[in-house]
Each structure stands twice: as C-alpha cells, then as structure tokens.
C-alpha cells in the first residue's frame with residue numbers, strides 16, 4: 001500500500017470535520033472540509049483461500065486485473081475504488097447468482113471518529129466472532145468510519161459465460177434455468193447471462209430457445225430503484241420502455257430518479273443512535289446522511 | 295442508562311406479564327425455570343420467568359415489561375446453541391419462540407419465504423421440497439434448531455461452503471427492539487434505504503432484540519449431485535487436497551472431513567462401510583447441471599490422486615448418498631459409544647493451515663491426556679475438534695478447558711478466528727481479546743448500545759469484561775462450563 005494504516009489514521013486525525021473520497025465517481029466535494037484518501041495497493045492475494053487484501057483506495061479495476069491472473073474475480077463494482085464501492089454498497093448485475101456485494105467483505109481496518117484504527121470482522125471466509133461491523137460499514141457512505149484496508153472474498157471466474165435474449169416471460173426463465181447469473185427484463189425482452197460449463201450453457205440455451213448476444217442491455221441511468229422482486233411485474237404497465245429490472249433481485253435501472261419514501265421512524269431513530277455512538281461530533285463526512293442519501 | 299436492578303421482584307414482573315399475556319403463557323414454576331436454565335452448552339444460568347410467545351405482539355409485551363421494569367430478557371429458540379448464548383442471565387424473562395412456528399408465505403418463483411422464528415430449520419426445507427427449493431444453511435442440528443436461532447447465531451452447515459452462511463440467506467427480519475418498538479430490518483427489496491441493519495442483526499446472539507418474522511432466501515434444488523468419499527493415509531494429505539481443489543477454481547457444495555477416530559465411531563453406529571483403517575476421509579459433494587458436475591468430479595479425482603488418495607467411493611444413488619451423509623451427521627450420536635461426554639470446539643483457520651493446526655490439536659489434546667475426534671467443515675477451514683472425556687473423573691474439566699483454550703489460541707495464531715458458526719456467547723466471551731483490541735471491542739459495544747441503550751437484551755454475552763458498563767452483573771451466578 002502507498003500509505004500505512006497508521007499514517008492514514010494520523011491524516012484523519014481526531015478533531016475537526018474531514019471527508020473521504022475514492023475516485024470521486026459518487027461523491028460531491030464538500031466545501032471547507034479537508035479531504036483524505038485511503039491507502040492504495042494490493043497487499044496479498046491467496047488463491048487457495050479465495051481472499052485478497054488491499055488498501056481501500058485501490059481501484060477496483062486494479063484488483064480485477066490482478067485476480068484475473070489467478071482465474072478469480074471479486075463481486076465489487078468496477079469503476080471506482082474498493083472503499084468507495086463498499087461505502088456505497090451497491091451490488092452488481094450478477095447479484096442473482098453471486099449474492100450481495102456485502103458478503104464479499106470479510107475484514108476491514110477502519111479509522112474511527114477518534115482517529116483510532118479499528119478492526120471489523122476477521123480474515124477467514126467463515127467467522128462469527130463478535131458483532132458484524134463489516135455489514136455496518138458496507139453502505140454507510142463513510143459516515144461511521146473511514147476504511148483503510150480490507151480482506152475480500154474472491155470467487156472463481158466461470159470457464160464460460162454468454163448473454164442471451166428471449167421473448168419469454170422472465171419468471172419462466174428464472175424458474176426453469178438452473179441458477180442463471182443474471183435475468184434482466186425491460187417489459188418486453190428478457191436478457192439472460194449464463195455461466196458455467198459450456199455444454200450445460202448450450203443445453204439450457206437450446207431447451208429455452210435463447211438467442212446468444214454479445215452483451216446485456218444498455219442500462220437507463222436516471223435512477224436505481226429497489227423493489228420487492230414480486231412487484232417488478234407492475235413496471236410493465238407503470239413504466240413501459242423506461243426500465244431494465246433485475247428479475248429475482250429487485251434492482252431497477254430506471255430513466256427516472258428513485259422515488260423518495262418516508263423513513264421508518266424506528267429506523268431513523270436507530271440510525272441516529274448509531275451515528276451518535278460512532279461519531280459523536282459528526283466530523284466524518286459531514287452533511288451525508290446514510291439514511292436519506294439515495 | 296438504567297442500572298439493572300440486581301434484586302428483581304419476580305412476582306411483580308410475573309404480574310405485569312400476566313396483564314399482557316394469558317396465564318398459561320407466563321410460567322414461573324421452579325420446574326419450568328429449571329428446564330430453561332441452559333442450552334446445549336454445559337453452562338447453566340437462572341431463568342426468572344418463561345414466556346411462551348405466540349405472536350409479535352406477545353414478544354413486544356414481554357420486551358416492554360422488561361424495558362419498563364429494567365429486567366433482562368432473553369429470546370430462546372430450541373436451545374441447541376453450543377456457546378451458552380441461550381443461558382439465561384439471572385432472573386431474566388426467557389421468551390420462548392417455540393410456539394411461533396408457522397411458515398407464513400412461500401414464493402417459489404422469486405424464491406422468498408416469510409417464516410416465524412420458531413420454525414425448525416429442517417421443517418422449512420421439508421415443507422417446501424416439492425416446490426424445488428430449499429433453505430441452504432443446514433447445521434448438523436437442523437432437525438431441532440430454530441430459524442430464529444440460526445439468524446441470531448449466523449449459523450452454518452456443510453452446504454454453506456458454496457452458498458454462504460445464514461447471513462447470505464436472510465433478506466429481512468421483523469424485530470422487536472429492546473425498547474419494545476417494532477421494525478422490519480431489510481426486507482424483500484434488495485437495497486432498502488440506509489444502513490444494513492439486517493446484516494448487523496444477524497449474528498447478534500439475541501443482544502439486539504428479538505426476531506419475530508424472518509424473510510429468507512430460498513435456493514433452487516440442483517439438477518445433478520455427485521457425492522464422493524475419499525480416504526487418506528494421513529490427515530495432512532486430505533487437508534491439503536482441500537486447498538488444491540479451491541485453488542483449481544472449483545468450489546464444491548460441501549467438503550467435510552472425518553478423522554480416524556470419527557470414522558471408527560460412526561461405522562460402529564451406522565455400518566456404512568466407512569474406511570475405518572484410514573487416517574482420514576473427505577466427503578465431497580458437487581452440484582449443478584450434469585456436464586459441469588462431471589467435469590468437476592473428474593478434476594477433483596485427478597487432484598486427489600496427485601495427493602495419494604486411497605479409495606474413492608462415489609455414491610451410486612440417492613440411498614448411498616443419504617448413507618454417506620448419515621455417517622457425517624451422526625458423528626455426535628456415535629461418540630456416546632466411546633466416551634460419556636464431549637466438548638465441541640469451533641474455530642476457523644485458513645485452509646492451507648488445516649494440516650498444521652490439526653497436528654497441533656492432536657498434540658495439545660494428548661498432552662492433556664485426553665482424546666480428540668475431528669469431524670468438520672474442511673472446505674472453509676472450520677474446525678470442530680470434539681474433546682472426549684468422562685465427566686465423572688476428577689479434575690477432567692480443568693484439563694478439557696485448558697486443552698480447549700490452547701486449541702482456540704493455536705487457531706487464532708494460525709491466522710484464524712474464534713468461532714466459525716457457534717458464536718461467542720458466554721463460552722468465548724473472555725477469549726475475544728485474542729482477536730480484538732480494546733478499541734475494536736468498544737466499537738462493537740457502541741453498536742450494541744445503539745440497539746440496546748438499557749443493556750437488557752441477553753446481557754453479558756459476547757463482549758468480555760463489560761468495562762463500558764461496570765454496573766451490570768458479570769457471568770450468570772453459578773455458571774460452570
């Protein structure tokens with residue numbers, strides 16, 4: 001890493017407002033607030049453990065390239081930094097098969113509001129030692145602590161993958177195909193990503209008369225909605241032509257912004273209490289509220 | 295912060311509970327309290343009153359009484375926990391979820407179900423089997439443990455290697471928080487607003503409130519399954535094969551290891567033709583569409599032969615597969631044939647350290663003049679050494695505990711962790727500093743305080759030496775291990 005955890009902690013310090021940025025793909029600069037960056041660089045890769053340790057400031061593209069040499073990958077969205085992707089907490093298009101991105105974070109060393117290093121989680125792929133601070137950090141937008149380095153769980157890259165389209169009902173495909181990696185639907189066309197043994201993929205494609213295509217669909221960039229998977233069917237009438245929905249997951253890539261929903265008061269209170277416990281003076285990423293940011 | 299009253303007026307608490315629940319739901323007889331004073335660990339506590347909740351409102355009533363009167367409460371599922379998580383704090387209100395055992399809804403297309411917390415793990419998978427789906431976490435105790443307990447302990451099982459432990463299979467939890475308020479953390483939707491409170495509730499060992507409804511993720515049953523039993527002349531060869539398989543890019547559905555003493559005990563018990571003369575055996579299962587399964591089996595067998603595997607037995611049909619799994623799953627029962635008592639440990643080490651740490655375990659246990667049997671989730675490095683002993687022998691508990699502590703230390707020193715699936719509870723609470731600094735622990739305490747400012751939800755577990763809160767009592771009176 002290009003910066004030690006201790007030096008990173010010293011930069012964050014113990015008083016005064018401070019913000020953290022990754023590659024800035026998601027963060028708006030806050031005026032008058034000092035900005036720090038997490039250490040960057042890969043510490044180690046253990047292919048037989050399916051784990052990687054890197055600075056939170058490492059670009060995801062860099063770890064993708066390094067892992068590809070071992071035939072592995074990590075379920076973290078590329079484009080920004082590892083810490084930024086974790087802090088935003090969104091999973092990628094392959095969540096249906098890979099599970100949520102949050103499950104990839106095994107251990108994090110973060111700097112707390114007092115400027116001290118805290119370890120969350122543990123290095124092994126299975127661990128229930130103590131309360132799960134890793135889950136708390138994912139999606140916390142840097143409001144509870146600044147992540148310095150992480151250990152992530154990797155997964156093998158499939159030997160074969162192929163996108164397909166179909167005019168069949170997406171739920172029919174979700175039921176019939178064995179663990180498709182992704183099923184996307186815009187109300188008219190269904191896209192399916194299948195991975196695994198090429199003969200199995202070919203057999204499934206034939207059985208469901210899928211048509212191979214080079215890529216999945218263009219995703220509308222207006223807003224990222226979150227719906228119960230059983231409610232996605234309503235989009236066909238409500239938003240024709242303006243969405244691509246992740247079937248079986250519930251993320252909707254929409255042309256319009258995500259609707260604002262009234263917060264659950266019990267949870268708003270719990271969020272406030274957590275923030276107070278972790279950052280009593282509100283110095284970390286001031287102005288950001290993890291509950292209302294989306 | 296309310297200081298817990300150490301002299302709890304149990305009669306007053308019972309009266310308050312009976313205003314909210316039927317008399318037959320609120321039980322305070324000595325017999326009942328004795329029944330609920332322990333879980334499957336060998337620690338005991340002291341239940342004050344046992345309440346049988348039948349609904350979220352019942353749970354809320356109990357928690358509100360506890361909060362109003364400053365009395366500790368503890369949720370209890372089936373009491374199969376091994377770390378003392380369900381050992382009641384002194385005079386606690388024990389909230390039993392056994393009567394909350396309904397499967398509320400199943401959506402087999404989107405693979406989501408809502409269940410009450412008292413539903414037994416295996417009951418859920420059995421009831422939905424004809425829909426082609428199952429609940430992936432399959433603890434060896436699955437016939438008796440509750441899904442609420444699985445959530446609280448973030449439990450694992452043999453088939454969590456490929457699919458992940460309980461946390462990966464919980465979409466949402468309706469909870470009664472320790473102040474009596476009700477909220478749904480997470481839910482059917484994938485990206486609810488705000489922090490992942492669902493994720494932190496899972497694994498919180500009953501200390502963040504009570505789960506009253508659980509939204510679980512269901513997994514498709516695989517079209518094809520291959521189950522293999524491989525035997526080895528040395529534990530190390532088998533252990534090293536585990537790393538080879540993973541490094542080669544295959545993540546089997548399950549990779550379980552049994553050592554020789556385990557093979558002998560189980561064979562005597564179920565007569566499955568296990569290789570009792572070998573040092574160890576691996577039970578490996580691969581699932582998926584048939585071509586992929588066949589390719590994985592071929593590759594695994596090739597890797598195994600490079601590691602000097604002895605016989606490879608491939609289950610010819612479902613009956614033989616069931617028999618091999620029965621062998622794995624009856625290890626606990628089989629032990630009774632060897633020794634009257636056992637103490638089961640649960641630690642995790644990096645896979646490539648399995649052989650080395652197993653060696654240390656054999657050495658530690660024999661130095662303490664005890665016997666050990668190993669049967670464990672080798673695929674994710676999750677060790678389960680069972681120390682065998684005869685509890686009637688004087689001084690044996692001291693030796694069992696000393697050996698256990700050394701095993702935990704050896705695991706952590708090898709880059710591992712304190713627990714892979716059983717949790718910390720009371721058992722490993724005071725070992726937490728092996729893994730965490732004071733600052734780390736105080737962050738965990740902060741999270742807990744945000745959920746439970748009064749510190750009444752299953753207090754005294756998980757976090758060692760409640761320094762942040764000196765006024766609460768420490769280990770349950772008379773607790774013994």
Ligand SMILES: Cc1cc2nc3c(=O)[nH]c(=O)nc-3n(C[C@H](O)[C@H](O)[C@H](O)COP(=O)(O)OP(=O)(O)OC[C@H]3O[C@@H](n4cnc5c(N)ncnc54)[C@H](O)[C@@H]3O)c2cc1C
Pocket residue numbers: 019020021022023024025026027038056057077078079080081082083084085086087088089090091092093141142143145146147148285288
């Ligand atoms: C399928 C998919 C598509 C996406 N498409 C887009 C897209 O088109 N455009 C887009 O902008 N995003 C997109 N995202 C979101 C993407 O995950 C994030 O934008 C990006 O990964 C953030 O990385 P960054 O380094 O740019 O973070 P930044 O934008 O710099 O920061 C994001 C947030 O994280 C915090 N943060 C950063 N580093 C840390 C740290 N070390 N510790 C604690 N908090 C930290 C920041 O303070 C800020 O609140 C997409 C995500 C998914 C899953």
Ligand SMILES: Cc1cc2nc3c(=O)[nH]c(=O)nc-3n(C[C@H](O)[C@H](O)[C@H](O)COP(=O)(O)OP(=O)(O)OC[C@H]3O[C@@H](n4cnc5c(N)ncnc54)[C@H](O)[C@@H]3O)c2cc1C
Pocket residue numbers: 333334368369370371372373374375376378379380391411432433434435438439440441442443444445446447448449450451452499500501503504505506626715716752
């Ligand atoms: C023979 C045997 C084999 C086992 N094998 C495994 C295994 O393979 N993998 C594994 O992970 N575990 C295993 N266990 C341990 C145990 O079965 C699991 O931890 C199980 O999930 C506990 O469920 P339970 O219903 O018995 O919970 P209990 O023991 O009743 O409670 C456990 C904890 O959960 C809390 N709790 C219970 N219900 C709720 C609720 N509704 N809301 C909030 N908190 C709650 C309790 O307060 C307590 O802290 C095994 C145990 C035995 C005896």
